[in-house]
Amino acid sequence: MRRTTKNGNVIHIGIVDNDPCSLRMLALMVGHASPTFQVIWTADCAQHVLEHCLYDQPNLRANVILMDMALNEESGANLSRRIRKHDGRTGIIGITAYPASHYRDDCIDAGLQGLLEKCTLSDTGMLMQAIERAAQGEGCDPSFINAHDAYLRLSPTNDRRSLTSRELEIISLYAKHKSTEDIARQLGISAGTVFSHIHHALPKLGVTTRNEAILACQTMHLI
Secondary structure, three states: OOOOOOOOOOEEEEEEOOOHHHHHHHHHHHHHHOOOEEEEEEEOOHHHHHHHHHHOOHHHOOOEEEEEOEOOOOEHHHHHHHHHOOOOOOEEEEEEOOOHHHOHHHHHHOOOOEEEEHHHOOOHHHHHHHHHHHHOOOOOOOOOOOHHHHHHHHOOHHHHOOOOHHHHHHHHHHHOOOOHHHHHHHHOOOHHHHHHHHHHHHHHHOOOOHHHHHHHHHHOOOO
16 A cells, blocks of 8 residues: 655656656656655557546656656657646656756746756655655755746736636636537627637637646636
């Protein structure tokens, strides 16, 4: 049976790496680092990471994400920035097979809580400390700000206030898994008009996809 921390919480961890072998090794390493660590998901692409952030139940979401910096479709820093714009709770730690200096500034700018070289992850004490601090939203060293402050810096606070009631209504219906055709019929508008409302809402939220818009609105308690 998995033990819990003093405050009764297991730290849920998600791991992102585009190399399947590396992903398995990281999951084993982290899972054995502490009895309070539980790897609840692994992902090898940005879309799967965003799906976890969007659809996982709140009590099953990762408290900490270990993010490889060199993914196939986009950089780990950019994916982390997309998450951080709408999430001020999850701690994100960058990991890299290259010297940390290559990515440090990008990680700080993207709102991560730390950056570790993969060759150092066998140092269990250091890994435990980094994950435990990130789980509290804190930076692993003074160079990295806490998750909440990073969220406030990166979130599109001004534009989100300009969302119209119809845009929010449509995003809310998409969040309930309604199809575009269902929404059009329910609201008495065309499917093209539904798409038009979403098209105008995305830049206001600082996102590029409908699923990201749903996550942004849920995180900001707009829907």
